[in-house]
Amino acid sequence: MAKSDDCVHILQGLLVFGNVVIGMCGIALTAECIYVVANPHGLYPVLKATENSDIYAAAWIGIFVGLALFVLSILGIIGVIKASRTLLLVYIILMLITFAFEMASSITAATQQDSLTPELFLKQMLERYQKSEPASNSDNEVTKTWDELMRQNHCCGVKGPLDWQEYTSAFRLTHSDADYPWPRACCVLDAKGLPVNLDGCKLGVPGYYNSNGCYDAISGPVSSHAWGVAWFGFAILCWTFCVLLGTMFYWSGIEY
């Protein structure tokens, strides 16, 4: 009771198509993860300070998984066309290993997305920003990153300038409250980087200081990066699952 050749050819065609899609998605995943790792928003020091840089680990894994998927998809296409049992067995085993890694990356990115809270950043910022005796280079990095963040996004603190008033901080130890109710970077700055109106900034006159918090500016990009890595990875894995099941079925039907 031999199935018609058409059935075989359809299955082969589907598997080849499936592998082509996997290959392309692998390249796309690599590109996306390189983008995340390349750190376009300069947020890496702040995230590292909060020990919350799992998103970067997930992205690094994603780069290698993407390349592996591309290579394995080529192997898969060759194996399907040649109907070789050994090749396909190797393909399936290696794909399962890649599947496991991508699973880890995807879950890590999804967890990270849920765990970014303002309180986390607040504590790190208050402890490290402008620390007078920086314990390590990362403290300097944190200060520089926060300054850049506040200047570029016209924001102050995590939830607002009141963070510097309501909580004790390393900044407060070296800068008197009367002269620096909040850091100078919170003031509206002119082209030279000096406050437009220092007294207005110190008083809190609207228009001379940044009154909104930076949390949105941080969590926005990181959230979307994490979302991208997690859910794109998940989609690829679902597709890969179907292709692998098809390949296993095909494999079991190949003549011994």
Added chain:
Amino acid sequence: TMLPLLLLLLPAAHGTAQLRFKPTLTQDLEWVTTASTFVLDQPRCVFQNYSNAVIWLVVALAKDISAFNNSSRPGTNETAFQKFPDPVRVYMTLNVTLGSYPCPKSPGEITVLRVGSETSCAQDDSRPTCNGPLPGPGPYRVKFLALEGSVPVAETAWSDPIMLRTGTVARPAPHTAHTLRGDGGAGMIAITTILSILFAILLAGLVAMLVFWGSDSCGGSSTFSKPESVTVRRYNTHHVYDQPAARL
């Protein structure tokens, strides 16, 4: 009748007009108090009758206002900022002439006084009228005093107690970022469950495949033939060759 006259004369002899104005924290700004400063509204249109006077701000801790005597002179050791709050209970600062408080106030202008803004003279004993940062959270009460020369001519009422801010230590949310099993949202749970199920199915499939490979029986009746399959033709040829050999 002499007594009532004397009593009437006494307040006049005192000489200092008691104005009903009470200094207040400004309403124009969002942050009116910090840990060591606060912002008052300027006393506009209050001291109009005293065009020659110099207006001083008198600051004291709320519990010490009874220690104030309007014959205290500013710029002396008894009212020096640098020795506040002990032994100086009340200090005087922010002296301006009436010209600095024009009346009426121009609309749209923010007219405020920031108490505690001068940090440079906070330790400088040669500047007893320094408007230095306040040394604690308070509560403080203030009033304005108009002096002509060294004679007090008018004073306002004491303000309500003004409490300054104190900082607390920031507390992060109880869960930390490191635990994978942390405050997982719906997304994380969905991804983990679905992917685990898929992975388990694939592993089961792989195991089935390997077991499959061991046994010939199911694999023998192949449904997919390899590209070169000439079994049938060979059989025919063999049979044809046999016949002539048998006849001979």
